[in-house]
Amino acid sequence: MCGIVGYLGNKQAFDILIKGLHRLEYRGYDSAGVALVDNNGNLNVYKTKGKVNNLEQYCKDKNINGTVGIAHTRWATHGEPNDKNAHPHYSQSKNLAIIHNGIIENYLTLKTFLISKGYEFKSDTDTEVVVQFIEYIMQSQKCDLYSAVTHTLTQLVGAYAIGVVERNNPNLLIAARKASPLIVGVGNNEYFLGSDASPIIEYTNKVIYINDEQVVKIERGKEIEIHDLKNVKLQPVINEISLSLDDIEKGGFEHFMLKEIFEQPKSLSLCMNGRLNKELNEIKLSAITDFGDKFDKCQRIVITACGTSWHAGLIGKYLFENLCRIPVEIEVASEFRYRDPVILPNDILIAISQSGETADTLAAMELAKKQGAFVFGICNVIGSSVARMTDTGVYTHAGPEIGVASTKAFTTQVAVLVMTALAVAKRKNSIKDEEYHSIIGELSHIEEKINKIFQQVDHIKDISKIFTYAKNFIYLGRGYNYPVAMEGALKLKEISYIHAEGYPAAEMKHGPIALIDEEMPTVVIAPDNTNHLYQKVLSNVQEVKARKGRIIAIVCEGDDGVAKNADYTIEIPKTVACLSPLLTVIPLQLLSYYIAVAKGRNVDQPRNLAKSVTVE
């Protein structure tokens, strides 16, 4: 949700800021803007509706001088996406400019107050209120920008990552954060701001993660200063990150999403590296070695997440209940946080998040933590807010996921859940050695099995072309593949804008079957003909067929039951039931991708979406 970039150094800021915006465009892309302070007393703000390319075009004949600047790519919250609501926003005197990611909940109260003091507003945004208030404090309290920002932040309710610059002060850049991500890159006599490391990594691998309610003062020729809102000076902690430029570029693929789909064998291998020992046929997770007693004691696990991560969490429920015999409740974070949930002594909350910045997931964690739950995180982004808030956890190590529709994050989350459940089951003795070893054996072959599915990519592409006409899709699965049905449907709606729903296959006759006719494609996930649910899914397939529904079936190699009733089949290699989501989801990702491409959609930046949902 909105990407912010900043620069102060010896180079011209414009190109660095624009490149940074392109890297952060996955976070929001309805408008973009830049503010530059030059040495001649100018603070120039340029902003336009649309993507960063539009901004670049718009700036072609403008004064883009300045070695300090801030820039923003927006995902609209307050006010429609247009030029005036794009960031940066000027203060009344045009002496200050601000960029902001987050939501200021009490902005109306502050706006009313400022209007009573004679301030006029040019936009509908909450952000403009912040910069006007900073200016009001500077003027009324005769203080400098840094103090005024700090004072202003104490008055705000809500979430923010901000960058502020001042006309006549080309040597100063102020930033701050609360509940929205902010990273400072530390170069050679230069500093960078970013919502994540992607705009920074080209220049430096040294970063400072800014914590909530911290204000950063970057002054040319001086050491960076960080204070909390009570003005207590804090020691900046510089971390080295291992992200490479290749990780965040397309590498010859047409879209990030396609690259990320094809990266899954590698990302799963990185995810399991050092955790799955093929020789000893065992799983070792330091989080379970160190905190396994929490799982021994707990009577219940609660899993919370949003979207795709929630689908992975649903698979986690099946895993922990089947393998560990621990009851599991799962709930989307936005409901959990406002439901006044009952947290029992010894409860473990497992929070799952690719970005580690999802506002609802963070709030759910905070609530559970306050009530005494032990918080276990499954997260992709190192140093993210989720990672920092957990008592312990496991990184997915999927590498940066830039395509807005989540793919490799999902499969690595499932892999982490499998490994965690296996490690817990082993210590609880709730799993037979034979099953434990068979799952690990299968897990160690999962990469080659996914690669085998990729051999059918042309076949999947051909099927996709046939179904671009569809207005609706139904996805059916059972057991471990019921969450996969929901994930397949979510992928399709996100990027192709075709309406799709995922159902537990047997639920179909309780309502959705009314939708079935020759126009309606049904995707059936029935990967294992030895599974006790297979015959039941076969009956569901026959029910669809009897109503002239068109069926695409995901089945095991050599299947002769469901496949016979399907119009199109995609075969996947056999594996054990609990690992089948790692395989069945792959053709569904590809199907969505190729349908969306055939329909001419913007796959990596679908309408209305943003990668990291840092607002409620």
Ligand code: F6R
């Ligand atoms: C779907 C998708 C979203 C995210 C959700 C949670 O493709 O990407 O549904 O899964 O917004 O995001 P994280 O995992 O970053 O907390």
